[in-house]
Structure formats: structure tokens, C-alpha cells
Amino acid sequence: MNSVDASEHYELGAPDLSPSLLTIVIDTNPHAWAVLEDSLPLSKAIANILVFINAHLACNYANEVAVVASHSQKAAWLYPSHSEPQYRRADHDGDVTMNGTSDTTTPKTNKYRPFRIVEEQVTRNLKELMDSTTGDDLRGNMSTMLAGALTLALSHINRRTLAWAEEHGGANAEDAAADGNGGGTTSTNRYSASNEDERLQSRILVVSVSGSTDAAHQYIPVMNSIFACQRLSIPIDVCKLSGDAVFLQQASDATKGVYMALAEPRGMLQYLMMAFLPDQRSRRHLVLPTRVDVDFRAACFCHRRVVDVGFVCSICLSIFCEPPPGDDCMTCGSHLDIRDNAKPALLPRKKKKKKRVNGASGTGTPMSTPTPGP
Amino acid sequence: MASATSRPLEYLEGLPGTTFYKLYQQPSTALAIFRRMLPDLAKCFVMAVLYLKDPLPTADLEIWVNSESKKERDNALSILGRLHILSTTLTGENVRAYMITNPFAASLRQALTGAEDSHSFGVFSQAPEHTLTSIANLDEYARRQWEGVMGYMVGTSALSGQRDTVNLSKGVKQLLQAGHLVEIRGNRVDITKDGFGFVLQDVNTQVWHILILYVESAEAIGMDSVEVLSFLFLLSSLELGSSYEKSHMTPNQLRTLTDLADFGIVYQEHADATRFYPTRLATTLTSDSSALSNPVTGSLTGPAGSSGGSGSGFIIIETNYRLYAYTSSPLQISLISLFTNLKYRFPNLVTGKITRQSVRRAIEMGITADQIISYLLSHAHPQLRKHSAAQSSGKGVPASVLPPTVTDQIRLWQLERDRLRATAGFLFKDFTSLAEYQAPCQYAAEIGVLVWKSDRKRMFFVTRHEQVAAFLRSQKFEKQETRSLGVMDTGKHVTKSRPMAFYTAT
Numbered sequence: 001m002n003s004v005d006a007s008e009h010y011e012l013g014a015p016d017l018s019p020s021l022l023t024i025v026i027d028t029n030p031h032a033w034a035v036l037e038d039s040l041p042l043s044k045a046i047a048n049i050l051v052f053i054n055a056h057l058a059c060n061y062a063n064e065v066a067v068v069a070s071h072s073q074k075a076a077w078l079y080p081s082h083s084e085p086q087y088r089r090a091d092h093d094g095d096v097t098m099n100g101t102s103d104t105t106t107p108k109t110n111k112y113r114p115f116r117i118v119e120e121q122v123t124r125n126l127k128e129l130m131d132s133t134t135g136d137d138l139r140g141n142m143s144t145m146l147a148g149a150l151t152l153a154l155s156h157i158n159r160r161t162l163a164w165a166e167e168h169g170g171a172n173a174e175d176a177a178a179d180g181n182g183g184g185t186t187s188t189n190r191y192s193a194s195n196e197d198e199r200l201q202s203r204i205l206v207v208s209v210s211g212s213t214d215a216a217h218q219y220i221p222v223m224n225s226i227f228a229c230q231r232l233s234i235p236i237d238v239c240k241l242s243g244d245a246v247f248l249q250q251a252s253d254a255t256k257g258v259y260m261a262l263a264e265p266r267g268m269l270q271y272l273m274m275a276f277l278p279d280q281r282s283r284r285h286l287v288l289p290t291r292v293d294v295d296f297r298a299a300c301f302c303h304r305r306v307v308d309v310g311f312v313c314s315i316c317l318s319i320f321c322e323p324p325p326g327d328d329c330m331t332c333g334s335h336l337d338i339r340d341n342a343k344p345a346l347l348p349r350k351k352k353k354k355k356r357v358n359g360a361s362g363t364g365t366p367m368s369t370p371t372p373g374p
Numbered sequence: 375m376a377s378a379t380s381r382p383l384e385y386l387e388g389l390p391g392t393t394f395y396k397l398y399q400q401p402s403t404a405l406a407i408f409r410r411m412l413p414d415l416a417k418c419f420v421m422a423v424l425y426l427k428d429p430l431p432t433a434d435l436e437i438w439v440n441s442e443s444k445k446e447r448d449n450a451l452s453i454l455g456r457l458h459i460l461s462t463t464l465t466g467e468n469v470r471a472y473m474i475t476n477p478f479a480a481s482l483r484q485a486l487t488g489a490e491d492s493h494s495f496g497v498f499s500q501a502p503e504h505t506l507t508s509i510a511n512l513d514e515y516a517r518r519q520w521e522g523v524m525g526y527m528v529g530t531s532a533l534s535g536q537r538d539t540v541n542l543s544k545g546v547k548q549l550l551q552a553g554h555l556v557e558i559r560g561n562r563v564d565i566t567k568d569g570f571g572f573v574l575q576d577v578n579t580q581v582w583h584i585l586i587l588y589v590e591s592a593e594a595i596g597m598d599s600v601e602v603l604s605f606l607f608l609l610s611s612l613e614l615g616s617s618y619e620k621s622h623m624t625p626n627q628l629r630t631l632t633d634l635a636d637f638g639i640v641y642q643e644h645a646d647a648t649r650f651y652p653t654r655l656a657t658t659l660t661s662d663s664s665a666l667s668n669p670v671t672g673s674l675t676g677p678a679g680s681s682g683g684s685g686s687g688f689i690i691i692e693t694n695y696r697l698y699a700y701t702s703s704p705l706q707i708s709l710i711s712l713f714t715n716l717k718y719r720f721p722n723l724v725t726g727k728i729t730r731q732s733v734r735r736a737i738e739m740g741i742t743a744d745q746i747i748s749y750l751l752s753h754a755h756p757q758l759r760k761h762s763a764a765q766s767s768g769k770g771v772p773a774s775v776l777p778p779t780v781t782d783q784i785r786l787w788q789l790e791r792d793r794l795r796a797t798a799g800f801l802f803k804d805f806t807s808l809a810e811y812q813a814p815c816q817y818a819a820e821i822g823v824l825v826w827k828s829d830r831k832r833m834f835f836v837t838r839h840e841q842v843a844a845f846l847r848s849q850k851f852e853k854q855e856t857r858s859l860g861v862m863d864t865g866k867h868v869t870k871s872r873p874m875a876f877y878t879a880t
Contacts (some may be wrong), residue, residue, distance in 0.1 A: 054486040058409055059417050061660050111488035112405060113613045119488075274422040282414045285443035 019062035020201035020279040021160050023153040024049065026078070028069045028126070029144040030133065032209035036242055040265035045241070049207065050122065052272040054115045059279075066156050067122055068149045069129055073137045075148035078125045079118055144210045146247075147221035154228055157202040164200040201280050203257070204229065204236045211243035219247065219299030226251045237276050241265050246295045246306060253294040260289050302330060311338075381579070383411050385586045387456045394458040395477055396600045404481035406607035410660040411457060415443075416450035419472075420459065424479060429463050429471035448821045452841060509615045509654075512641055516653035519638025520580075521705055524573055527556050527565050528708050543636045553587040567740025573709060574741065574749040581655050584637060588630075597626050605630055609640065609652055610659035617649040687755040693777040695728045700755070712736050713746050728780065733787040743788035747781050797825050800839040805832045817845045 026049065033042045053065050067078040111119075226247075229236050235257035238248045242265070252259035258275050262268060278286055299306050300321035311320040316332040323338050324330050386407070389397075397403050408420060422438075423430050439447045454460035459478050465471045474482075526542055527550060550556045555569040565573070572583060585606055592602045605627050612618060620628060620642075631650060634640045642650040688700040689710075699710055702722050710716070713736035716726035736746065754775045762775045774781065805811035811832040818824040818836045827834035836842055 051486050055421050058405055058482075058486065059414075059421075061409060061658065112402070112485060112611055115486070115488065270425050273425055277421050278418045279414070282418045285415055285440050285446050286418065287438055287440055 018164075018200060019060045019064065020056075020203065021064045021066065021157060022053075022056050022279075023066045023068065023157060023202065023204045024053070025068045025070055025146070025149045025153055025204060025206045027144050027146070027207060027209045028071045028129065029142075029210045030072060030138055031142050032144070032211075032242060036209060036265060040241065040268060045207070045265075045268060046122070046126065048269040048272065050119050051269060052277065053118055053122075054112075055273060055277055057114055057118070058112075059277075064160065065118060066153065066160075067118075068152050068156075069126065070144045070146050070149035071129060071133065072141050072144060073133075075145040075152055076125070076129050077152065078129075079121045081121050081125055142210075143217075145218075146206075146208075146210075147218040147225060150204070150206075150222065150225035150229075153204050154225055154232075154234075157204075157232075157234060161200045161202060202232075202234050203280065204234060205239060205276055206236060206248060206251070207239045207241065208245050208248055209241045209243060211245070217299075217304040219304060220301070222247050222251075226254055229255045235280065239268075239271065239276060241268070244295075246297055249294045250296060252290065256290075258288050258290060382582050382586060383453075385589075386411065391458055393600055397604055398458075398475075398477035398481050400604045400607070401481045401485035402611045403604045403607040404478050405485040406610050406660045407457065407459075408482060410610075412453060412459075413446075413450050415439075415446050416454050419450060419454065420474060420482070423460075423472060423474055424482060429465055429473035431465065431469045431471045432462065433469070435472060445820055445822065452821050455841075512614065512651055512653045515641050516638040516655050519636065520577070520655065521703075523550070523637060525705050526550070526563065527569055527573060528705060529563055529565070543633075545633050546636045549584070549587055549591060552591050553583075570712065570736075570739055570741045571745055574712075574745040576748070576752050577655070578658065581637075581639065581659065585639075585659075588633065592630075597629070601626050602630055606659070609634075609656040612652040612657055614652060614654055614657045617651050620648055620650060687753050687758065689750060689753045690755045690758055691728070691750060691776055691780055693779050695780055695783075696725065697728055698723060698725050706753075709749070712739070712741060728784070730787055733784055734791065737788050737791055743785045746784055747776065750776055797835075797837060799823075799825060799835055799837040801833060801835050802839075802842065803831070803833040808832065813849060814842050814846050818842050 026046075028042070036042075049067075053067070056065060057063050066080060069076045069078050226236065229251070234255060236248075236251040236255045237258040238245065238252045238260070240248070240259070240261040249259060251257070260271060260275055262271055275289055278288070297306050297308060298310070298319050300310055301318045302320050302322070302324060305321050307319070307321045311323060312318070313320070313329040313332065313334065313336060315334040316329060318329055318331040320330070324336070327336050327338050328334070329336055397407075408417065412420070419435070436447075451460065458475055460472050461475050462470050463473055473479075522542060523546060526547070547556075547558075550569075551558055553568070554566055555572050557564045557566055572580060575583070589599050589602050589606070593599050601624070620631070623631070631640055631642070634656075635642055635650075637655070638653055639655045640650050640652050688706075690698045690700075697710070697714055699706065700723050701707065707716075707719075707724055710724065710726070713732055714726040714728050715732045716724055718725050733743070733746070737743070758775050802814065808829075811829075811834075815824065815827050815834045818834060819827075821841060823836040823838050823842070825835045825837060
């Protein structure tokens with residue numbers, strides 16, 4: 001009669017699977033793509049990424065996608081297009097520009113419609129972005145706006161997560177409302193408390209080509225985005241086509257994402273399909289490539305140099321490549337007692353110790369990023 | 375997978391291989407089957423192999439999957455095999471390897487890249503739209519038609535005086551009768567046990583149920599079932615709110631279209647119109663049931679019009695078994711009254727109590743506890759959901775939406791009557807050695823078909839035998855596996871000629 005409790009008899013159907021939101025950050029830095037011209041030109045890479053996007057959309061009816069371009073002087077949306085109204089906007093004469101209308105009147109029906117919409121918007125916006133890039137923008141600017149792109153991606157994910165929660169269950173929406181007033185603590189509840197499977201599954205894929213030493217001046221904002229992702233358990237996957245991305249290695253390591261440096265960029269589609277397509281649910285069952293020897297170097301707060309050994313403020317954990325001027329921390333302003341003109345023999349150990357303190361808070365990265373002062 | 379998928383999946387599995395070959399010629403079909411019928415892991419496998427030049431060696435695939443997830447892997451592979459999507463070949467070095475069967479691979483690639491010009495995804499109507507049909511109108515039309523069908527089954531259409539009654543065509547009534555959802559005795563329409571189960575399901579499952587019935591009956595009236603099926607999958611890939619040309623369609627497809635319009639799955643202004651609109655019932659066919667829960671089921675099953683944007687649920691249950699339903703729809707009220715003792719009725723509210731008698735009465739009619747619970751769950755009031763989510767935050771385990779005492783009690787009431795459960799399947803027995811018995815038994819457990827086993831008697835019972843038999847063959851076991859009926863009646867086996875059922879005594 002043990003079976004009277006009936007638990008064996010419930011045939012619990014599998015819970016409804018929530019869709020996933022894939023946000024792709026494409027590094028469109030023209031300098032870096034010029035280097036890749038022979039093996040994988042940008043147009044081919046975009047074509048591969050579009051097929052990958054279609055595969056993602058094919059996996060579930062409600063799957064969503066967003067594409068951000070991290071360009072040399074700005075980060076811009078490729079899809080969804082937030083600048084849509086500008087096509088219909090009347091100019092000062094009151095005439096309506098007719099650019100956008102030609103797309104809608106020529107139906108190409110041999111393609112599943114959601115696929116076509118994404119493809120058209122991405123190519124159109126990318127073309128606009130390239131057309132708007134002038135030579136002056138590129139001169140003397142070798143890097144890419146990764147921090148801006150990650151922030152755009154994160155804000156989009158946040159917005160979609162809230163909207164989705166609101167549609168699919170009342171309480172989460174209320175949480176969100178409370179979040180506006182209450183701030184910090186409730187937001188983690190919203191993401192982590194309810195069952196992992198029950199919220200929108202978001203992840204970020206960074207297609208990176210630029211070397212990151214150029215991007216050292218964005219160190220702090222990039223690390224802040226990474227920690228935001230870590231907190232919201234959004235994995236950052238990195239598909240590395242060229243260059244060496246120190247911070248992105250840390251990003252995928254901290255957020256348990258996939259890191260892959262492509263040995264053969266021409267086979268990009270296969271890499272994407274095999275390693276980057278599975279969503280968080282499937283990843284539990286799969287063995288996915290990660291990087292073991294992660295480069296944990298940080299950039300200093302004073303000159304944005306990537307340093308192996310540096311000085312760390314004992315109050316706020318800011319990193320400096322040389323003793324700050326006047327022995328005052330540039331971030332928190334505390335006076336630091338640097339005796340004997342800073343013998344580096346002691347300081348590296350001090351830094352290590354600080355790292356461990358931070359690591360103990362459960363973040364898993366020995367990296368300290370206090371938000372810098374305004 | 376969700377229960378909603380099981381029925382179309384079962385139907386498709388029953389089709390012969392040549393039918394699959396014909397079906398997979400269409401990119402829209404390949405896409406719909408890929409999206410709707412496969413578990414997550416299977417989707418990953420398909421996508422990983424799709425653009426590979428050479429077949430993927432089986433060993434590589436095994437390495438790719440975590441060792442703890444062997445069960446999921448085998449389940450995914452077995453479904454892919456049953457749907458004729460994945461096949462094994464031998465590569466040059468005589469290594470077993472997986473590859474995607476051809477019409478499917480080609481079609482799926484075409485769907486992803488769009489490099490083809492068959493009209494697989496429908497043709498937009500070019501004609502200027504004089505009377506633009508809005509999405510709201512389509513939803514309203516779909517709701518009215520579908521509720522009409524339900525009302526006909528439950529027998530409420532007569533008493534809903536305030537509602538404009540929907541004229542159901544003869545075809546619809548015949549289909550419902552052929553599917554044994556209703557029985558017609560003289561002038562009266564009586565709902566069957568299957569019918570009760572049907573009306574309590576969520577809309578997506580209902581639509582699939584009807585469509586499968588339709589495909590089955592299509593053969594009987596001389597239509598090609600492959601043509602009808604691929605047309606259904608085409609419908610599921612259309613876009614809500616736009617109209618499509620009819621001129622490219624074959625006569626059979628046009629005929630199907632007219633029939634589906636009666637159910638509210640598509641809309642056309644009149645039978646000779648040059649274009650048609652898919653309704654939400656059609657466009658959400660390949661979605662999970664959750665994806666359509668709000669906009670459609672809300673307007674479909676909720677009180678007509680009044681609830682509007684406020685979400686789908688209208689039922690509140692308290693832990694003391696009292697039930698409050700904010701609805702005035704005669705259909706919903708008669709559904710609720712199937713398993714509830716209704717007490718009071720107000721203009722927009724009915725209240726009642728779930729009792730042992732009322733649940734037993736429902737179960738005697740052939741309704742199961744799970745159906746009652748899933749009905750309550752899918753129509754739970756937002757307030758209930760909000761409450762459960764508030765409870766669950768903080769704890770690791772999410773609280774259930776319905777009060778657990780009520781759901782448990784409903785199940786217990788069912789168990790009072792329901793002591794045996796039949797499972798159709800196959801008994802393997804007469805193994806000569808223990809080792810010989812253990813290997814296939816373990817394999818059956820891994821692929822999830824094992825129902826019962828007895829180490830002492832060296833017998834086990836599975837729901838499907840093809841793969842176990844193949845396994846036995848591959849293991850070079852020369853034993854003839856006896857496929858025979860095992861009826862287990864509290865420990866006693868009776869062997870008969872055809873495999874039919876397995877009873878689990880509780």
C-alpha cells in the first residue's frame with residue numbers, strides 16, 4: 001500500500017520549455033576585417049551568421065534573436081531595428097522618403113518569413129552603418145566599441161526578460177515593478193529565484209576579431225558588463241576569429257560560456273552550429289569547448305595598460321600600474337602609505353591576497369572591479 | 375516532451391518510410407517537423423550534422439554528450455531514427471557514423487538558406503486589400519468557430535441564447551463522429567469518453583487532435599494524406615494577419631482549405647475568394663503550448679470579449695476545494711460542471727465546490743484526474759499564479775499554481791477507482807542466461823521503453839520492440855525474442871498470440 005501516496009502515478013508532462021533569446025554582438029571593426037579579407041571576408045561571415053540565426057529561430061517557435069554591431073566608433077543595433085521610423089519620417093518639405101517601402105512590396109515567398117525579416121534588417125542596417133563610416137572615423141581608431149555593444153545587449157535582454165515574464169506569469173511582473181523602487185536585491189530574485197527553466201533563456205554570443213589590447217581603455221565598462229552577466233547568469237559565448245581577446249576569455253570563463261578561437265575561419269558555420277547553437281538547457285547534456293588557460297590579466301585604472309603585476313588600493317581594490325600621484329588612490333581618494341617608494345617585491349603578493357578576498361564572494365573570478373567614481 | 379506533442383508524433387511514427395520520403399520534399403514540412411517533434415538535444419544533433427560534409431562517427435557523438443546524459447541522448451537518437459531523420463552508415467574506414475537522411479537534410483538546408491523557389495512558404499496575396507482583415511477579427515473568428523465546435527460536442531449551443539450560433543458544416547460533424555468524439559443517437563448528440571478528454575485539453579492539443587483525425591479521414595475520401603499533411607505544415611509556417619494567394623493550390627489543397635475554415639483554422643471571406651488568412655490556430659501549430667497560451671487561449675476559452683487583454687485565467691481554487699470561475703461562457707460553465715458541484719451563478723461568476731462525488735462522477739464518465747488538473751492549471755487565474763510565484767521566490771522549489779492538497783486529493787479520488795493501468799507493448803522472455811537477459815534489459819531502460827522487468831523470471835516488458843530487437847541482433851544474440859502478449863494480473867503471466875497490454879496493479 002505504499003503506492004497510496006500516488007506519486008508514482010502522476011505522469012507529469014515535461015514543463016513547457018521557455019524560449020531562448022540569443023543576442024549576437026558582431027565586431028565590425030574594419031581594420032580587423034581587412035586583415036581577415038583573404039580567409040573570411042565580412043560578407044561571408046555575415047552570411048554564415050545569418051544561417052546560424054535561422055537555425056536558432058528554427059529551434060523553437062518563440063525563440064528570439066537580437067544583433068548588435070560593435071563598430072569602430074559606436075555600437076549600433078542591426079536587429080531589431082530601433083530606428084525604423086526614420087524610413088517613414090517626412091523630411092522638412094513634408095515628403096515621405098520611400099526607401100523602406102520597396103522591401104515590403106516585393107514578396108520573396110520562398111523563405112520562411114521570420115528568417116527573411118531578420119536577414120533584410122541585418123543587411124540593410126549593416127550597409128547603412130558601413131556607409132556612414134568615414135575615413136576620419138577610422139584614422140587613429142583601431143579598436144571596437146565592445147563595452148557599448150555589451151551594454152546594449154544587456155539592456156535588451158533585460159527588457160525582453162521583463163516583458164516575457166509579464167506575459168507568462170503575474171508575479172514576476174510585480175517583482176519587476178518592485179524592482180523599480182527597491183533596487184538591487186529584488187532584481188536577483190527575479191532572475192534566480194524561480195526555476196531556471198521558467199524564464200526567458202538569454203545568452204550573448206560575441207563574434208570577435210579585434211585584438212583586445214586596443215580595447216584596454218574600455219576595461220572597466222567591459223568588466224562591469226561581464227559581472228552583470230555573471231549575476232544574471234547569462235553566458236557570454238565567444239567566437240574568436242583573429243587577434244587575442246584577454247577580457248573576452250575572462251568573460252566566457254566568468255559566465256560559464258563557450259570560448260572558441262577558430263583555427264580555420266572558413267569553417268565558421270560548422271563551428272557555430274556545433275558549439276554555439278545549443279541553448280542552456282541542452283548544454284547540460286553536452287561537453288562544450290571552454291578555455292582552460294584563461295588569461296586573467298587586468299588593465300590598470302590609471303593608464304589602461306594591461307598589466308601582469310601592479311599596485312592595488314587596499315580600500316577599493318583599484319589597480320594601478322605605478323604608484324598613483326601623491327599616493328592618493330584615484331578612485332576612492334584614500335591616502336595610501338607607499339613606503340620606500342614602492343618595492344614591487346611585496347606588492348604582488350598583496351595583490352594576490354586581495355584577489356582571494358574578492359573570489360570568496362562567490363564570483364569565481366579573481367578580478368576586482370569596483371565601479372570607478374564619476 | 376510535453377504531452378501535447380505525443381499524438382502527432384505517434385501518428386507520424388506510424389507512417390511508412392516512403393511517406394516520409396515524400397513529406398520531406400517540402401522545406402516547410404522539414405522545418406515544422408524539426409521544430410515541433412524533436413526534443414532539444416535531437417535538434418542540436420541535427421544542426422551539428424546538417425552542414426558536415428562527412429557523416430559524424432558514432433563515437434564522436436558519444437564523446438560530445440555528457441556521460442550522465444546517456445538516457446537523453448539515446449532518447450533523442452531513437453526519436454530521430456523513428457522519424458527517419460538520422461540514419462547510420464559506414465564510412466570509408468568502416469566506422470559507424472550518423473548522417474541525416476537526404477530529402478530531410480536538403481529541405482532543411484533550403485529552409486534555412488532560402489535557396490529554392492517552390493512556393494513552400496505560401497504566396498502573399500498581391501491584390502490590393504479592400505477589406506483588410508485585422509488580427510483581432512481573425513482571433514474573434516477563430517474563437518467563435520472553435521467554441522462552436524466545442525459547444526456542439528458538449529451540447530451547449532442550444533442553450534446559449536444570447537450567442538449567435540455557429541453553423542457547423544456536415545463535414546465537421548462527420549469528422550467528430552468518425553473520431554469517436556461524439557455519438558449521434560437519432561437527433562441527439564452524445565459526447566463520448568474520448569470527447570470528454572478532448573474538450574478538457576488545451577487548444578493546441580485539440581487542434582492537433584482534430585487535424586490528425588482529418589488526415590486519417592482524408593484517405594477515405596480519396597485525398598492523398600501526404601498532400602494534406604504537407605499542406606498542414608505549410609499552414610503552420612504562414613504569418614498571422616496577412617493574406618495568401620489561392621491560385622497556386624491544387625484542388626485537394628483548396629478542398630482542405632474549405633474544410634479547415636469550418637474549424638476556424640483558416641479564414642476566407644467566402645468559398646470563392648481568391649485569398650485566405652491563416653488564423654492564430656494555424657500559425658501557432660508548431661509552437662509549444664505555452665507560446666500561444668496568452669493571446670489565443672485567453673480569447674478562445676476565456677469569457678468572450680469581456681476578459682480581453684487581462685490574461686487567460688479565470689478560475690480560482692482555494693485549499694478548501696471551493697472553486698470560483700469568473701466566466702459567463704456557457705461552454706466553460708458546462709465544462710466546469712463536469713467535475714464540480716456548482717452552487718451559485720452570478721452574471722460574471724460561478725462558484726462551486728470540488729467534492730469526492732463530483733470527481734468520481736467525472737471519472738466515471740471517462741475523464742481522468744490529470745485532465746481535470748491540467749484544465750484547472752491552464753485556466754488558473756493570474757491571481758493564483760502570482761500567489762504561487764510569490765511563494766516560490768526565496769525557496770528553491772517553485773510552488774505549484776494550484777493548491778497541492780486539491781490536486782493530490784483529486785488524484786487520490788481517482789485512485790480509489792482506478793487500480794489497474796494498461797500499457798500496450800511487448801514481452802521479452804525465455805532468455806537462457808542471466809547475462810543475455812541483462813544487456814537488452816538495461817538497453818531498454820536506457821532508451822526509456824522499459825515498463826517492467828523481473829530478474830528472477832528473466833522477462834521484461836517494453837512499449838516498443840523494434841530497437842530492442844535491433845539491439846539483440848547487433849549483440850549477436852541468436853535467441854528468438856518472443857514477442858507475445860504479457861498480461862500481468864497481480865503477478866501471473868498469461869501468454870497469448872498478439873502483444874496488447876500490460877496491466878500494472880497498484
